[in-house]
Amino acid sequence: MSTTPDYPARAVVDLDAIRDNVRALRATAPTAQVMAVVKADAYGHGLAPSARAALAGGATWLGAAQSGEALAVRAAVGPGPRILTWLYAPGAPFADLVREDVDVAVAAPWALDEVADGARVVGRAARVHLKVDTGLGRNGITPQDLPAVLDRAAALQAEGALTVVGVMSHFALADEPDDPSVKMQTHVFEDTIRTVEAAGMSLEVRHIANSAATVTNPSSHYDLVRPGIAVYGLSPVPQLGAPGDFGLRPAMTLEARLATVKRVPAGHGVSYGHFYVTEQDTVLGVIPLGYGDGIPRHASGGSLGPGGPVLVGGAVDDVAAPGTGLGTARVLRIAGRVCMDQVIIDLGPYASEQAGDVVTLFGASDGLTRAGAPNAEDWARAAGTISYEIVTRLGARVPRVYVGTAGRETA
Known part of the structure; x- marks a missing residue:
């Protein structure tokens, strides 16, 4: 992942996915x-x-x-x-x-x-x-x-x-x-x-x-x-089918670099209001994105709800259940309250992640990001909303990085 020097997160938009989604919709409505x-x-x-x-x-x-x-x-x-x-x-x-x-x-x-x-x-x-x-x-x-x-x-x-x-x-x-x-x-x-x-x-x-x-x-x-x-590339009827069921694929991946990784003791409160308290000695990771960037405050975790999902650790296609080994990829949930500029995740007692490592909040899971990443619909369920809001509310200060050839001015 390459980010701008002044912002440690980015939204990757696959223009070829948008092109191909329109082709699929044309075939659906010939x-x-x-x-x-x-x-x-x-x-x-x-x-x-x-x-x-x-x-x-x-x-x-x-x-x-x-x-x-x-x-x-x-x-x-x-x-x-x-x-x-x-x-x-x-x-x-x-x-x-x-x-x-x-x-x-x-x-x-x-x-x-x-x-x-x-x-x-x-x-x-x-x-x-x-x-x-x-x-x-x-x-x-x-x-x-x-x-x-x-x-x-x-x-x-x-x-x-x-x-x-x-x-x-x-x-x-x-x-x-x-x-x-x-x-x-x-x-x-x-x-x-x-x-x-x-x-x-x-x-x-x-x-x-x-x-x-x-x-x-x-x-x-x-x-x-x-x-x-x-x-x-998002399903308008998630109760009836995932994007792939309609020939669609998500075009946006949201990822960030961990800003802080630190060890804390059991019983440590996390974020505003201490709605999440660590159950054991563990490692916390700070993601430099918050509701100022469009991360829904309703996706707060701990006693406030399930928390927005984040993929951390591991390599491509190396997805394992949480806690199954050092450095394995796993989907974790936001710990405690979503802040204006940051959210926290509990990486677990055996975490090997370091500041600067990439985490994926949601993604296309098709080569743009690591396999097993949550998608915008997962975030919608965590926040009690719809996937439309998850992608649309993403703040302007998050850089958009475009991949693919479709729709470029030089094409």
């Missing part, structure tokens, strides 16, 4: 185009390189929630690929979005006129997707408001200020494909499509499928699927 969602800095993986890697895998659309993200995507990938943005408040830079050929989702009646105003400034029609709330209860036009929105959209389209090119929605429980709400939302979505087309709108794309629906619900694929977390 009748639809793929929009790779790169919001939130590509779920923590890095917006520009991830976007380019997704295009290398065959994505023809890129999605970004915020307008600033969408403009950054366009700057990163240049002209050509379609880009969609869908979350903003009044006063968003609609003229810039239209100028940069970014499609805009309209999720509220007020937005139509603001988008049209931006298009008039640029002198070209905005490309609009109507986002309809089919049951999620979040962002989107309600079915009750849809007729008035369509009347206004038709007038603006006749003026040449905008063109309605798509209809979209979002499932509430796509990760539970047998839930009745999935079928209910599908019916509402299809009713919406018919209503929009009857109003004279010629649609290019209809889309509702996120990662979970892409891998579990072929009937939801329509013209375009919008995978997010699956692009980065």
